[in-house]
Amino acid sequence: xxxxxxxxxxxxxxxxxxxxxxxxxxxxxxxxxxxxxxxxxxxxxxxxxxxxxxxxxxxxxxxxxxxxxxxxxxxxxxxxxxxxxxxxxxxxxxxxxxxxxxxxxxxxxxxxxxxxxxxxxxxxxxxxxxxxxxxxxxxxxxxxxxxxxxxxxxxxxxxxxxxxxxxxxxxxxxxxxxxxxxxxxxxxxxxxxxxxxxxxxxxxxxxxxxxxxxxxxxxxxxxxxxxxxxxxxxxxxxxxxxxxxxxxxxxxxxxxxxxxxxxxxxxxxxxxxxxxxxxxxxxxxxxxxxxxxxxxxxxxxxxxxxxxxxxxxxxxx
Ligand SMILES: O=C[C@H](O)COP(=O)(O)O
Numbered sequence: 001x002x003x004x005x006x007x008x009x010x011x012x013x014x015x016x017x018x019x020x021x022x023x024x025x026x027x028x029x030x031x032x033x034x035x036x037x038x039x040x041x042x043x044x045x046x047x048x049x050x051x052x053x054x055x056x057x058x059x060x061x062x063x064x065x066x067x068x069x070x071x072x073x074x075x076x077x078x079x080x081x082x083x084x085x086x087x088x089x090x091x092x093x094x095x096x097x098x099x100x101x102x103x104x105x106x107x108x109x110x111x112x113x114x115x116x117x118x119x120x121x122x123x124x125x126x127x128x129x130x131x132x133x134x135x136x137x138x139x140x141x142x143x144x145x146x147x148x149x150x151x152x153x154x155x156x157x158x159x160x161x162x163x164x165x166x167x168x169x170x171x172x173x174x175x176x177x178x179x180x181x182x183x184x185x186x187x188x189x190x191x192x193x194x195x196x197x198x199x200x201x202x203x204x205x206x207x208x209x210x211x212x213x214x215x216x217x218x219x220x221x222x223x224x225x226x227x228x229x230x231x232x233x234x235x236x237x238x239x240x241x242x243x244x245x246x247x248x249x250x251x252x253x254x255x256x257x258x259x260x261x262x263x264x265x266x267x268x269x270x271x272x273x274x275x276x277x278x279x280x281x282x283x284x285x286x287x288x289x290x291x292x293x294x295x296x297x298x299x300x301x302x303x304x305x306x307x308x309x310x311x312x313x314x315x316x317x
Contacts, residue, residue, distance in 0.1 A: 028176040031219045032212055035250055039207035039243065048242040048279070055278045065309050068273045070104040071291045073131050073262065074317065075299040076111055077138075077230065086115045090122040092317050097125055099316065103309065106302060107291040108161060112137075113154035120158025131196070135164035135186060138200075138229035144182055151189045162186070163196040163297075165229060168203050171213055180220045187221035196262055196295075197222035201240035202232050210240050214247035218259045226297060228265030235265025238275050245283035258287065264297025270308050273301055 076089050089109070096105050108129035109119055119130050132154040136142035151162055164186055170179040187195050197217040201210050217225050225244055228235040241263050248259050261284070263276040273296055280288050288294055302317045 026177060028180055028216055028219070032215055034254055035211065035215050035247070037208050037211045037215070039211055041207050041239075044207045044239050044242055048238045051242070051282055052238060052275055052278055055282055056274055059274050059278050059281065062309065064274065064277060065270065065305055066103060067289070068270075068277060068296060069302070069305045069309060070107060071294050071296050072106040072302055072305070073108045073110040073264070073295050073297045074106040074302055075109075075230070075264075075297055077133060077299070081112060081115060083115070083118045086111055086118050087122050089317075090119050093128055094122070094124045096316070100306075100310075107295055110163065110297060113150055113157070113159070116154045116157035116159045129160040130158055131161040131163055132159040133163045133229075134159075135162075135182075137163070137165055137198075138231040140165040140167050141169070144185060147182065147186060148189055151186055155190065155193060159193070161194040161196060162190050163198060163226060165198040165200055166213060166217060168200050171209070171216075172204070176216055180216055183217060183220035183222065194223040194260075195221065196224035196226045196260075198226040198229055198264070199240075199244070200229055200232055201227045201237065201244075202234040202265075207239065207243045210243045211247050214244050215251060218248070218251045218257070222259060224260035224262050224293075224295065226262035226264050226295075228263075230265035230297070230299070233266070236263040236267060236272075236276070238279060241276055241279045242283070245279055248288075249284055258293060260293035260295065261288065262295040262297050264295075267296055267298040268300050268304075270301070270304050273305065 074093065076086065093106060093109060105125050105128050108131040110131040111119055113132045113134050116130055116132050134151045134154050135147040154162060167179045167182055183197055199210060199213045204210050204213060214225050227240050245261055248261055252258055261280060267273060280294055303315050306316055307313045
């Protein structure tokens with residue numbers, strides 16, 4: 001909890017005030033009460049579709065595609081990953097600088113935590129971060145002690161950023177405290193390093209749940225909120241992105257803290273990327289159009305974007 005006192009949680013919460021009173025509203029319920037979490041799924045779908053229809057085409061430009069490329073968390077999260085394959089993957093990112101000197105590189109390489117060291121040893125490209133999934137990714141179904149150890153080891157091995165998944169089971173059964181305690185503990189382990197909190201929106205079942213999970217994750221110290229692991233279906237959707245960006249905006253207005261947004265999972269086309277860009281631009285504005293606050297988690301998009309940027313099909317990565 002130290003970390004959040006330092007940050008200022010914006011709700012006047014003092015852990016010393018906690019009392020053993022079953023009738024007391026939890027601090028998490030109090031936090032949620034500050035936001036509209038009763039959302040209608042059909043209305044969200046309609047608003048999202050209208051926003052995309054109105055604004056997508058104006059963002060279909062070379063400059064936006066170059067920007068989006070520089071927001072990619074270039075991901076390999078396969079059971080077949082090996083030190084050799086991850087080393088080659090990282091070497092491509094190193095080579096990118098010479099091959100495309102006029103373009104900015106991807107934002108980060110995203111790997112399993114046991115691959116942090118090989119990426120750290122291989123990576124030479126400036127400004128490319130090492131992101132590691134952690135905390136029992138992708139199910140989050142393991143002991144908190146294991147999550148803490150895994151996260152600490154990934155950071156020790158060179159990770160700059162950590163991507164964890166909320167305890168979806170705890171959230172859906174109303175155990176907000178159990179879910180939030182874990183995020184807070186893992187944020188403490190991360191310290192200044194960015195913590196991205198994955199909601200696994202496809203498993204949450206409703207826009208209202210996505211909004212609640214977004215608010216609680218930010219309240220517990222998430223530096224980014226991220227849609228999906230890519231291991232569950234549905235993965236990222238425009239509607240989930242709409243709700244999460246709304247939550248980020250409202251949380252910013254309430255607390256003054258700017259939390260980043262990472263759509264991830266199943267992003268398979270340049271059109272998908274433009275959709276998420278459009279939602280971020282319209283709901284959060286220019287201040288979020290930086291790879292410090294906007295990332296695209298994807299294992300397939302880089303070559304597709306690059307092909308459109310350079311004007312011919314390329315399979316560089
Ligand atoms: O965090 C990123 C995702 O795991 C990537 O998912 P994807 O393989 O569907 O692009």
